[in-house]
Amino acid sequence: MNTTRSLCLLVIAMPLLAAPKVTFSEHIAPIVYEKCGSCHRPGESGPFSLTNFQEVSRWGKLIATVTQKRYMPPWHAQPASVQYRDERRLSDAQIELIQDWVKQGMPEGDAKNEIVLFKYHNISQFFSSSFFNL
Numbered sequence: 001m002n003t004t005r006s007l008c009l010l011v012i013a014m015p016l017l018a019a020p021k022v023t024f025s026e027h028i029a030p031i032v033y034e035k036c037g038s039c040h041r042p043g044e045s046g047p048f049s050l051t052n053f054q055e056v057s058r059w060g061k062l063i064a065t066v067t068q069k070r071y072m073p074p075w076h077a078q079p080a081s082v083q084y085r086d087e088r089r090l091s092d093a094q095i096e097l098i099q100d101w102v103k104q105g106m107p108e109g110d111a112k113n114e115i116v117l118f119k120y121h122n123i124s125q126f127f128s129s130s131f132f133n134l
């Protein structure tokens, strides 16, 4: 009986869960970690870190402004990385997602996803930066 009731609640809740809501862990973390994390982390050129939900949401409004103006990520900060410039650039859809996220009050979403994404980002960076360049 309890199981049935739980299932009913789940089915009722599904459309609510599936609503097009922008969350940090699902939408914003992959963008910020990939496009901003190389500079906005301890020891790099960015003036503050953007390596977790607390840090990114603290700077959320400013991030929305600088990405919309395309002031960040910068184009000419690393002259040696010509071929990476386009990779670092944000697409219109990504800029839009950041705008929506800030407008919606910067919800975190499921923190479990966020941690996995960040670890994965670090591992891939480790392999591309030090492992293959021996």
Ligand code: HEC
Pocket (backbone or CB within 6 Å): 032, 035, 036, 037, 038, 039, 040, 045, 046, 047, 059, 062, 063, 066, 067, 072, 073, 074, 077, 078, 088, 090
């Ligand atoms: C190539 C390194 C680099 C990357 C990549 C980068 N930043 Fe920055 N960021 C900087 C530096 C250096 C500054 C400080 C100097 C400045 O404001 O231009 C800065 C400043 C900022 C500021 C403060 C601006 C202000 O007006 O005070 C924000 C907000 C910011 N970055 C957000 C981001 C976001 C969001 C991304 C990714 C979409 C990003 N940055 C990617 C290097 C970087």
